[in-house]
Amino acid sequence: MEKRWIRKPAPDAEKVRHLADALRVNEAIISLLCQRHVCSFEEARAYFRPSLDSLPDPLLMRDMDRAVERLVQALHLGQRVLVFGDYDVDGTTSVALVYSYLRQYFGPERVDYYIPDRYKEGYGVSEAGIDFAANFGYELIIALDCGVKAVDKIAYANQRGIDFIICDHHLPGTELPAAVAVLDPKRADCAYPFKELSGCGVGFKLMQAFTQHQGWPEDDLYELLDLVAVSIAADIVPIYGENRTLAYHGLRLINDRQRPQRPGLGALRELAGLQTTELNISSLVFGFAPRINAAGRMGDAKRSVAMLLAQSTDEAKEKAGVVDKTNQERRGFDTSITKEALEMIEQDALLRTASSTVLFKQDWHKGVVGIVASRCLDKYYRPTIILTESNGKATGSARSVVGFDVHQAIEECAELLDQFGGHMYAAGLTLPVENVPAFREKFERIVAGRILPEQLIPPVEIDHVLQLTDITPSFFRLLSQMEPFGPGNPNPVFASEKVYATPDSARIVGNSHLKLTLTQDGRHAVDAIGFGLGEYHEQIRQGQPFSVCYTVEMNEFRGAKNLQLRIKDIRWE
Template structure:
């Protein structure tokens, strides 16, 4: 929430503003709205400070005085609970499933634990998405290549739908998303959906540029990644993608990173973390260096003067050394069971499907195979990913390794490999098949 937006709303005659996924630390902004005669209702899920803003109402399950049992709601989930209460109050609860579809998209995309009430929202929302009544939602699913004649899964939302919605806000103004869902004709909805698709492609390009420049910084100065926390700053990196770049940096280095875009002496940063490091607590120890900040254990945003960035890096690492051990910085992959390729069949996949929806807090079960052998030459996809077939005990399995080229650029036929994987379904020319999605791969034959 920003004061400029409040003043624009006042000029337009607004008397009430309802926030979604923001505002829990916006004390000055709420005070400005109050002086202008605007009521504020805050719906947010980020961690509050000791004092909450003086709004008309503050809905946040993380408030210390909030007795609501589900503390892990996403920002969209908190807004959804307000909608649910209003529908109940006005006798229109039959409309709730329509809102649950959108709540499911936001819940999955926000990477909150898919347990408790979040699991219910995700499950019934995903089921409802197969029957979209809104023209904009139908067009969005179409441009994301989501088929309505088969189950929609969390991966479809996380990797296809969510990024297209997020791209508009990251790359410019989010208003086209409103136009998409307000579209009254299929033609207008399709036009707006294509706009989202184009902006997502632009987002991917901008994200790749930031990642390449950030990794070049680390190559020139390995000391930047020597500590438990990585802080990287670049000139005019696109602010809309630095959070995504931070997530990719976690995946590669398994260190909490803060990626900062600097312009005119001011840095806007976004951070992501690992399970053992509470990022917001770390920033609390550096509060005197920051213009403003907020977030939660695993993600945070901040604003900082450029000259304070080196001190921020030093102080965060100093704090991290007091709460992290060397073992905390070693990624772990929990293997549910060792299988042989003949064990992997549709009966297994059907049983696993009963555990959906999968996500944070309810991850897909990871299995592993020892001493498989790559048959035929692996196929290279978009110069980043490997697709190959693996054989064991006379049976073969299709395998895909997203971003595997970075780890194994010279993967070849005939190699012995041990693979940790999830079991996934894929459709090809109207046929349903099974495919192993690599989570980790070890070349050679490991000892038991």
């Protein structure tokens, strides 16, 4: 697929010079920092060494004082608390964090957790969960990663005499639920300075405020930042500001070989084959998140929570094995449904040329439609919605391209929907099956009328142009200190021009991947790999110069380490 190379604007020369004088490091690194609004020595120090002391006061969040007051009341009155969470990674890590922390102070008999059944109860706060709480004597429910739109459900809970504290990070609707407290930094009336916390991050802030109110040391709470880091990675929230600090310290916990690891994450690490690797955000996204998610997608998300809460290595391995088996089952559905979806597009002339993709099939597995939407977006780069039938309704997931707000486009079809929610780039929706054709038509009309032609071509943003001679071990060490990388602080993409493959180095590996060694002006050869770029093999072997854009990584093979470029795209001179 053709890609757009977009060169990021060069930072202000005066700011670059000022920071270069202060830090005395490679000019490319200085440029990267200034592009990320790190332009002074103090900002650089905070960026490279994020401090937990810099976390904003949790009481700045609207309703936090009310939430803490109600939690303290429950503690002193001997009330029972139910920790309620969504079934995805963000929800299950949230539940594991809040449940394990409160259990220390409430005792195991007064706190429990509840994850709704994806298929019987659907997303978010459910009547079944509220009934469970009422029937077993829980007087307070803490909802995590959900609830900000649950107006009717909270009204039902109030009728049953159950209080709610909502910890959410999704966009609120026009009316807030009548809960004791609604903690959501995206509330229009919330002055909390950082708006992009994960759901687990909001739960962490509640526990932080509770801890500070009680005068307890915060070290025990900080031991749970590994869970926050996993939630940040899996939920694809921006990794700057407070999220960067939380992710940085969470990853330090995960990678600290001198302290006991959380058994559940250790078992996942082993299953993913990452025992000897320093984990980063990408490791969590591809190694941990699919396995944790699979339990909720394919059945019971409580299995993931139980794995995260496991106290021993043996218990963790047993529960992780179940979760991993579920993930293998999920991958089977993912592969077959993606194949079916792509065939539907390829066999329909209107779908092939449309500005959006909306597909519906009654028997597709509900648990993988979001993944299938992402796969279809990878193939046909345009806003995509994959729907299946569940409980007599069409329900599914949406994914979008850079710069296009799919949530807003769905919202404009609200009269055809039962419910919807989500973000700019990912959303969920439910509608009557008979409305699917009308929804498909209106959604396509909205997208076609608004999306720009260039938004239908995947972009590659290039941070800086390098000479291959710039790529040295010392350069990579500085680059590594900019981690954790992710949305808002992406792994820098570089470009190099007029490069060649060294003689006989270009070859195909693994059927479709391009492996080669690059050189420029006959100097400084650097190994490179381009996944899925095998089609360029013959042209490269002809000896013509070309340009590459890439990230820089450390490749480890059979104990040997060497710098390697991971090529994202190739252009011919």
